[in-house]
Structure formats: C-alpha cells, structure tokens
Amino acid sequence: MKNKSNRQKTAEARKERLLSALQDHGINIYEDLDKGKFPQFVIPSRSVNNIVYDKKTRQYVLGNASAVRSSRNMSQLRSYTQLTWLAFFVNRLVREGKSSTLRDIYYSSQAFSIDFEDQPESDNIIVDLEAVTTSPREDFHIFPEERSSVFGDLTIEYTVPGYEGKRVNLSDHPDGYLIGPSLSSAELVDTSAEVVIAIEKGGLFTRFVEENVHKKFKSIIVDTAGQAPRSTRSLLRRLNQELGLPVVILADGDVYGEHIAMVIKSGSANAAHLRELTVPDAKWLGVWATDIEKYKLPTIPMTESDIKRIYDLQKDPRYQEGNWKKQLEVFLKLKRKAELEAFSKYGLTNITDKYLPAKLEESKSL
Amino acid sequence: MSKETFSQISPSEFFYRNRDLAGFSNPTRSLYTSVREFVENALDACDQKKILPDIHMSIKAVDAEQSDPKHYILTVRDNGPGIDPKHVPHAFGTVLYGSKFGLKQARGMFGLGATMAILYGQITTNKPVTVRSCADGKTSDEFVMLLDIQKNKPVILKHNQKEASKTGLSVSIVLEGDYSKAGSKIRDYVSQTSLITPYASITFEDPAGEKFHYPRIVKDMPLPPTVIKPHPHGVDVETIRRMIADTHYQIPPVDNKMIEKIGKELGLKKNLNASELLEKAQKRWSDLSRPVRTIVSVMSFLNIDFEGLQKIRIDDIDVANKKITYWDFGESQSHAVDLDTESPFYKQLANTVQGDTLLTFLTKRFQRVGPTTAEKFCEFAKLKPERRIGSMTNEELVRLADALQKFEDFLAPDPSCLAPLGEEPLSKGIMKFFNPEFASVLQRSASAYSGFPFIVEMGVAYGGDIPPSGLKVYRFANRIPLLYDEGSDVVLKIVNEMDWSRYKIKGDPPLVIVSHICSTRIPYKTVGKENVADRPELERELKNAIQYLARKLAVHMSRQGAADMAKKRANLYAKYVPLISQFATELSGRKKEPNFKQLIRLGSEIEEQIQ
Numbered sequence: 012m013k014n015k016s017n018r019q020k021t022a023e024a025r026k027e028r029l030l031s032a033l034q035d036h037g038i039n040i041y042e043d044l045d046k047g048k049f050p051q052f053v054i055p056s057r058s059v060n061n062i063v064y065d066k067k068t069r070q071y072v073l074g075n076a077s078a079v080r081s082s083r084n085m086s087q088l089r090s091y092t093q094l095t096w097l098a099f100f101v102n103r104l105v106r107e108g109k110s111s112t113l114r115d116i117y118y119s120s121q122a123f124s125i126d127f128e129d130q131p132e133s134d135n136i137i138v139d140l141e142a143v144t145t146s147p148r149e150d151f152h153i154f155p156e157e158r159s160s161v162f163g164d165l166t167i168e169y170t171v172p173g174y175e176g177k178r179v180n181l182s183d184h185p186d187g188y189l190i191g192p193s194l195s196s197a198e199l200v201d202t203s204a205e206v207v208i209a210i211e212k213g214g215l216f217t218r219f220v221e222e223n224v225h226k227k228f229k230s231i232i233v234d235t236a237g238q239a240p241r242s243t244r245s246l247l248r249r250l251n252q253e254l255g256l257p258v259v260i261l262a263d264g265d266v267y268g269e270h271i272a273m274v275i276k277s278g279s280a281n282a283a284h285l286r287e288l289t290v291p292d293a294k295w296l297g298v299w300a301t302d303i304e305k306y307k308l309p310t311i312p313m314t315e316s317d318i319k320r321i322y323d324l325q326k327d328p329r330y331q332e333g334n335w336k337k338q339l340e341v342f343l344k345l346k347r348k349a350e351l352e353a354f355s356k357y358g359l360t361n362i363t364d365k366y367l368p369a370k371l372e373e374s375k376s377l
Numbered sequence: 378m379s380k381e382t383f384s385q386i387s388p389s390e391f392f393y394r395n396r397d398l399a400g401f402s403n404p405t406r407s408l409y410t411s412v413r414e415f416v417e418n419a420l421d422a423c424d425q426k427k428i429l430p431d432i433h434m435s436i437k438a439v440d441a442e443q444s445d446p447k448h449y450i451l452t453v454r455d456n457g458p459g460i461d462p463k464h465v466p467h468a469f470g471t472v473l474y475g476s477k478f479g480l481k482q483a484r485g486m487f488g489l490g491a492t493m494a495i496l497y498g499q500i501t502t503n504k505p506v507t508v509r510s511c512a513d514g515k516t517s518d519e520f521v522m523l524l525d526i527q528k529n530k531p532v533i534l535k536h537n538q539k540e541a542s543k544t545g546l547s548v549s550i551v552l553e554g555d556y557s558k559a560g561s562k563i564r565d566y567v568s569q570t571s572l573i574t575p576y577a578s579i580t581f582e583d584p585a586g587e588k589f590h591y592p593r594i595v596k597d598m599p600l601p602p603t604v605i606k607p608h609p610h611g612v613d614v615e616t617i618r619r620m621i622a623d624t625h626y627q628i629p630p631v632d633n634k635m636i637e638k639i640g641k642e643l644g645l646k647k648n649l650n651a652s653e654l655l656e657k658a659q660k661r662w663s664d665l666s667r668p669v670r671t672i673v674s675v676m677s678f679l680n681i682d683f684e685g686l687q688k689i690r691i692d693d694i695d696v697a698n699k700k701i702t703y704w705d706f707g708e709s710q711s712h713a714v715d716l717d718t719e720s721p722f723y724k725q726l727a728n729t730v731q732g733d734t735l736l737t738f739l740t741k742r743f744q745r746v747g748p749t750t751a752e753k754f755c756e757f758a759k760l761k762p763e764r765r766i767g768s769m770t771n772e773e774l775v776r777l778a779d780a781l782q783k784f785e786d787f788l789a790p791d792p793s794c795l796a797p798l799g800e801e802p803l804s805k806g807i808m809k810f811f812n813p814e815f816a817s818v819l820q821r822s823a824s825a826y827s828g829f830p831f832i833v834e835m836g837v838a839y840g841g842d843i844p845p846s847g848l849k850v851y852r853f854a855n856r857i858p859l860l861y862d863e864g865s866d867v868v869l870k871i872v873n874e875m876d877w878s879r880y881k882i883k884g885d886p887p888l889v890i891v892s893h894i895c896s897t898r899i900p901y902k903t904v905g906k907e908n909v910a911d912r913p914e915l916e917r918e919l920k921n922a923i924q925y926l927a928r929k930l931a932v933h934m935s936r937q938g939a940a941d942m943a944k945k946r947a948n949l950y951a952k953y954v955p956l957i958s959q960f961a962t963e964l965s966g967r968k969k970e971p972n973f974k975q976l977i978r979l980g981s982e983i984e985e986q987i988q
Binding site for chain 2: 033034036037038040041042044045047048049050082083085088089091092095096098099102103123124125
C-alpha cells in the first residue's frame, strides 16, 4: 500500500506542477498583452547540435541552447498562436481529466480557427510544448494511436474518472491489455512476477502467453510492437522502479532489434527533451549476432540499409563498449540476420523451452 | 461426315456480322459511335477543302413517349464541299468505299464508320438513310436508300433534285439508341470536339429540344495535311505487295478503242496480217506508247492479227516462267504459250511487265529515300538494285519487307502529312473553354515511332473557372476526343507519374491538361480506339511536353504564392492577437480579457514596414 500512496502523490505532484507551469505561461502572456508587449516562448533547441549524451543519466539530453518564439516576428506569429492554443487546450484536458490522441489534437484545432496544415505540424507543436514544460505528452493526456500490450500476473487500480479504485489483474485476458491512457495512469498494486520480458513482436507475445511463459518464468510479458512507444517505455520504467522488477528484452537478431533494446534502456534522440522514459538497468537478452552461430539459426542476408545502420550506430556513444559494441561488429562480419521466428525451425516451442531459459540464465551474469 | 460449304461474304455482310468491332455493340455505344462518325466525316470534309466548318447535329426520338432504348433520328448537316451526286449512292451505300486510302492524318479511317452507322440503323429499324448533298452550290440531290447487305450495293428508293444556294451535306438515319445512357458522353463529345476544333461552329440539339451551341473561337484554319508516300518502316508485306501490284504494269484491255489506238500509232490504213503488222511496228517502235508495245509484243508471240486478238482475252504474262496465258472465247478454254527469249520483242515485253527496278521502286514509292540510301539498303537486304520488282518471288518479297523494317539508315518520317492544331488556336480554345487564371500550351516538334510520324500538342490550364476538384485530363487524338477507357491510356500514365508537388501543385488543384496526339496512325491499344498505347517514343514526347508546361505552371504558382502571401500577411496581427488573448485569459484563470488593442496597432505598423 506504500507504493500506491507514493504513486498517487507523485502523479498529483506532476499534475499540479504542469498545471501551475501552464498557468504561469498564461499569466505572462496576459500581462505582456496588457502592457502592449509582444509575448514570447523560450523553447529548448532540439536541433542535432543541441542533443548530447549524458553519461550520468545514461541517456540523450538536450544541451543549453534554446530558441525564442516571438509573437512579434511575423513568420512566427502563427506557430506562436498554435503553441498558446495547445497550452490552453492541454490545460482543459488535464483539469477535466479527459484524454486525446495526436490525431484528435489536429482535428480539435479547427474548432478554434487554429489552422494546422497537416498532422505533422500539430505533432511538432506538441513536442514544442513538451520541451517548454519538460513534461511528456502523456502528462498532457495526449496519446499516440499506436498501442502495445501487456500480460501477466499484475494487479492494477485505475485512477481514470469513473473507474477510480477499480482493480483488474492483467492475466485475466489472454490477448493482453492495451497500454493506453487508463493503464498508463493506473496504480501498480501487486504482482507475483519476478521479471519483465519485453518482446518485439505480437506473434511471439501470443505464443508466450500460450506457452504459459508468465507462469513458467514468473514474468510479465510486454509486446513492444516494434520500436516501443513512449507509454510502453514509461510502463517498463515503472515496473522496474516501482515494483523493482528486472526488465529483459527479446528482439529480432538484427541491428534494428539491438537498437530497440537500446532505446528501452537509454532512450531515443527524438525524446532527448524528456526524462523518466528509460530503464537504465534493462538487459538485452537477444537475439545476439553471436546467437545466430551458436544456435545455428536460419538467416537472411542484410540489406544495404541494414549495413548502413550498423555504421551509423557505431558512431553512437552508447555503442562504444562491451557487448553492444561486440555484437555490432559480429553483425557486420556476418552480414546476415535472423528473425525471432527463426527458432521455429527447431519446433514451435523451441524458443520458450530452450532459448529463453538459457538466455535468462546467461543474463544473470551480465 | 457432314459436308462443309464455303462461301464468300461481302464486306458489308462481314461488318454486319462483326459490328461489335466497330463500336456498335449496344444501343448506348452505337448512338455515341454514330454521332462520332458523322460529325468526324463532316469535319474532315471541311478541313480538306479549307472551309470553316459549321456543323449542326440533332437527335430526335421517333416516339418520345417510349422508354429507352428506342428509335432515334440522327441528323448531321455540314457546310462542306458536298459529294458529287454520282458518288453519293456508293459513298453511303457501300462498305469500304472511300477516298481516305492515302497516307495523311484524318479523323476517321477509310470512311468506314459512316456506312457502319447506316448499316446499324437499317438493321435495327429497317428504315432507309436520307442523304442530301450539294456539291456545285446550285442543285441539291436527295437520295433515300437502303443497303443490300449481301451484295454490298445501294438500293435507291427515291431520288429528287432541288435548287440550293450553298454546298454541304446532310445525312439522316433512324437507329435504335439509348440517349438516357449515351447522353452525357455525347454532350462531352460535342463540347470537347469544340475545344479541339476552335475554328468550327457546332450546334447540337438534344431529344428534349435543348440546344448546345459552341461558336467559332478562331477564324484561321490550321494548315491542311498533305498526302505523302509511306515511310519504309511503316509498311508490311501486304502493303508492299499492293504497292508492287500497282507499279507493276497492268495488261491493257483490248477493246475497240485500243485497236483504234494501235492502228493510229502504226499508221495503218487496212487490216494487215500478223507479219506485216510486226514489221511496221518494229520500224516505228520508239514512237509507240507502252500499251501498244505490249499488245503488239503479245500478238507477235501468239502469232495472231487483229481479228484473232478480238477473240481472246490475255490473262497473264508471267515473265518469271516465260509464259503467256490467254482465254480463247471461241474454244472456251485457256491456253498457255511459251515465250521465245530469242525474239526481239521478248526484252521489251519483259521490261514493260516486270515493272521498275528495285532501286527506282524504292526512290519513287517511298518518302525520303534517295539513290544512295536505296543502294545501301539493297546491299543490306542482299537484293540486286537492278532487280525488277515484278519478277520477285514470294520469299524475296518477304525478305524485302523484313529488311525495310530492319534497315536503320532511313531518314525519319516526313511529318508534313500531319495537321496539328497549332499553339495559338489551342491556347485560344483553352482560354475560351475553361476561362482559367493561367494557361500555357506547347507543340513539340515531330517525332516518329515505327515509321509513323507524330506530333504532341499539350496545354495546361489552372484556376479561374476550373473547379478545384483535382487534376482532369482531356485526351485528343487526331482532333477526336477520347472519352472511354481513360485508365489504361499512355497520357494518363505520364500525368500520374508526375510528382506534382515539385511544381507547387497539391491537394485537389483546379488543373486541366489537354493532350493532343497527331499521327498518321495513332497506336491505339484496342479496336475501340479510345486509349493510346505506351510506345516509348510517344511516352518521351509526352513527358517532355508535360514537364515543360509544369515548369511554366510552377513559375506562375510561385508568383501567385508570393501574391497570396502578401495578402495573407496583411492583418495577420488583427487575426492572431485576439486569439492569443482569448487562450491566455483562460490559461491564466482571469475573467476579463487584457487590453490588446495597442499590440494590434503595433502589429500593423510592422506589416507596413515589411510591405
């Protein structure tokens, strides 16, 4: 019960902090207008030059550079108004406990004579507000349409209006539970699990559920559906921080799979303006390049872009040492890759019967 | 076993049985096709005589109360040259009777379609066609006639004459049609025809009595196309065979006129016997005309006089096998006589009958082939240049045709047989038709695909009265609108491959593209002649044309964009500052809005400075 009150407290605190930040901006703008001064926003710069790797937090962060968006500048007046509108709209969403999606924001703007040319433009303004307030869009109650799932013995308690206090166990529904706004804001009450297994693909997620991986390995299974969305990364972080569960990651045996694991562990450059989305102690179980030979997996040749991606990642500071570095080198040497499904060659349950236990054992020494 | 019988059918019977091929598959399509055939014939006739066309077309229901499909009277009247009354029955009552066999650009081919429409009308309603023609500007001849399908012959039911004041032709048929379904296509056809024929005045009266009038927009007619010889790449074996057949010297008919002619040229007073006659002929040989030389030579080989000559018919002079074949009327049987190669007449006969040498044939009968090219070609084809074409064997002909296709050193086809509309009339037509804010046209220079010359003309129009409902393409070929099968057309393919955003065009633009392909043979994909195939040469020309026009459009768009921006910038602060104020008021939790008037004033000052 201690967790719960903590969670509620931090959530409340975050909400209050956001609302008061928004109100402060509102007051500043109001007073500028009243004084005949052109109001402006100071937005931390998200240009490539201003994104740096922070060894302390073990993730990408923004540097000190920032840009001014002023209503005085005629070419910025429109986007300044859009940003003010978004702050106004988020304020309503959060105060009234309502949720929205990226697409919904784009359409909602039209009712206020705010003309976004297309959704990428409105998405960009949302990132601007994230940078201004240093809060993730989930705090704004704005979620992407894409959703991944979670399954396992985990009891949660909803905090969304109308469901407050209602509890569910995430092993009740075999298709798994969507990681949407309600689940993201729920309290994590209780679990018997000892590990969280994040898996890249929906197909194998289903296989794991069928094979009772959650029971056999006392685990919570999370389908990241490719590169993990922020809400999923945020849930993984909470499972790790609040419930103290180790997080392990299974992805395809290629350079993209390796990077999926890395983003869960230490974030992406796109979200360099945000914190609390990473799981610094997460472990990449596989499929490693060295596993391809060790487990004699069927492979397919890499494409040009796969190889280019390896060279790109070799420049990333996070890939300069240890297993991360070694596996990239082996991938580059093999010039071949293997899907998670490759284990099917040795039977449908080979991956859960043989590979997973072996890798979980191996991970303890990592 | 059953016994099979074979019988020949006439061309009209053939078309009757295969009317689907010619676009007469159902009442809807047939009505549309009939309209096209008559209107196109009328326009072609006016073009040929450089008369500014004035076309009237009407479709009237025989019984308006009936439901579709029903009988309609289709009448098309023009102010063209008319047709000599002598030729009217055959021109409209015979399939495959036409004057368009020469090689030049024309809308219809062979005048086939009009007769097909008449045939279709007759088989669906059993009503005759009425043709009124005035060719001399004084009298007008009216024929009411039916087609005898089996005999491919006209049957004249009525013929009368009237006084007239100007030339022209009017054709009226009764046919089964479905105007409720064909109507929109027919209206599109008429309006688009007026776009690509801006020098014509076209009036259409529909079954409801509504008149669609498209006045003449330009007074100048484009230059008419000239008839030219074929290009070597554009002929096949059958065409060569036909060309040779009419180069090949024909055996002159032996009638009283011919005998009189021979007598005159030889200076004969009385009927001489065979040897006296030949003696006389040899003396005067160089003064004799070709037909007379041929007849006299034949008489020498058959050893007959005039009396004998009148009793036979010369069937074949086969120089290759050294034989003359003739039919003896008295004996009613065929005879063959060997040619004596030693005879002084042999060489003469052989030269006359075997026709031109290959070298002469190539330079005389094809466009842009000179002696040097012809000689190079002969070497390429492994045929002797002095070889007489009349004596070539079948295999040699196939080899010749094959080599004509493959030889690469022929000059490109002569485009003078083409009649593009021209940039100015096209531009005027587009301006009048769409009333756009921007238009640009281009005529590419001539190009060719497999021996057929073609010219691409294209225009773009943007904005103005054009509705913003996305890009629309108007396709024309030889001044005919193409309305069906749009999807698989090469022009559509090229237009869709364009990255319009590069030319500052996005969303559903108010954009129209007019494409006109002129060629002696449009490479249609299907017999329906509604979609053009994607020949690489044609694709390249279309692409160049559209890219050129798109660049022009892009220049206009950026100018337009700059003007729009200036307009947008005006009152920008007046628009946005109140919005900012509204949002900030709620965000700050205040009740009353701030006083932002000062800011709007400052804003308009900034705007003025920039402009």
